[in-house]
Amino acid sequence: MTYSAKIPYGLRQDRLVHISQLTPAERGDRCGCVCPECRTQLIAKMGKIVRHYFAHAPGIRPCAGGAETGIHLAAKQLIADRKEAPIPLLLAQIEGMDTDGYKHTESKVIFPGCDRQSVDDAKLEFSLGDIRPDLIVTLGQVEILVEVAVTHYIDAEKLQRLESRGLRCIEIDLGDIPRDLIPADLEEHVFNYHRA
Numbered sequence: 001m002t003y004s005a006k007i008p009y010g011l012r013q014d015r016l017v018h019i020s021q022l023t024p025a026e027r028g029d030r031c032g033c034v035c036p037e038c039r040t041q042l043i044a045k046m047g048k049i050v051r052h053y054f055a056h057a058p059g060i061r062p063c064a065g066g067a068e069t070g071i072h073l074a075a076k077q078l079i080a081d082r083k084e085a086p087i088p089l090l091l092a093q094i095e096g097m098d099t100d101g102y103k104h105t106e107s108k109v110i111f112p113g114c115d116r117q118s119v120d121d122a123k124l125e126f127s128l129g130d131i132r133p134d135l136i137v138t139l140g141q142v143e144i145l146v147e148v149a150v151t152h153y154i155d156a157e158k159l160q161r162l163e164s165r166g167l168r169c170i171e172i173d174l175g176d177i178p179r180d181l182i183p184a185d186l187e188e189h190v191f192n193y194h195r196a
């Protein structure tokens, strides 16, 4: 895993702010942003030649995950703000054996699948006992857990916990998103869910 020292999103009053959303007057230490990971002061590098980015202020020992944590939080903020989520095909399936020993499978489409679906609600940081998803979205009567993966993916142990409780969960894979992304890149990656 390589971490980027150039940070695309700063945190200001609990909101993620992309470097491109700053005005020229907010350059340098006037950006008022802190690092999404270590919460120390950032400075906005807004030169003429390279693409703009945030960096840790001089004299602060930089953390490693500022860019990745910012992308993770910005994706969550995007889904919560828009109340839209990339929801794949949801299928309910039951299997049973008849008296002659033949296996029958019944399935019902709960949701046909869509890259960009308006949801009724999108809650951040809502905990379900020992499971703390990034978001929970509600679609009619159906609750779907959403995980945004930049560096941390759902592991076997978590998958088992989800399955044992019959929870529906989607994972949005942002692992290969460019670290110098612009907001339009994030939007495209979040809402362009690749179904397995």
Ligand SMILES: [Zn+2]
Binding pocket: 035, 036, 037, 038, 039, 040, 056, 062, 063, 064, 065, 066
């Ligand atoms: Zn940091």
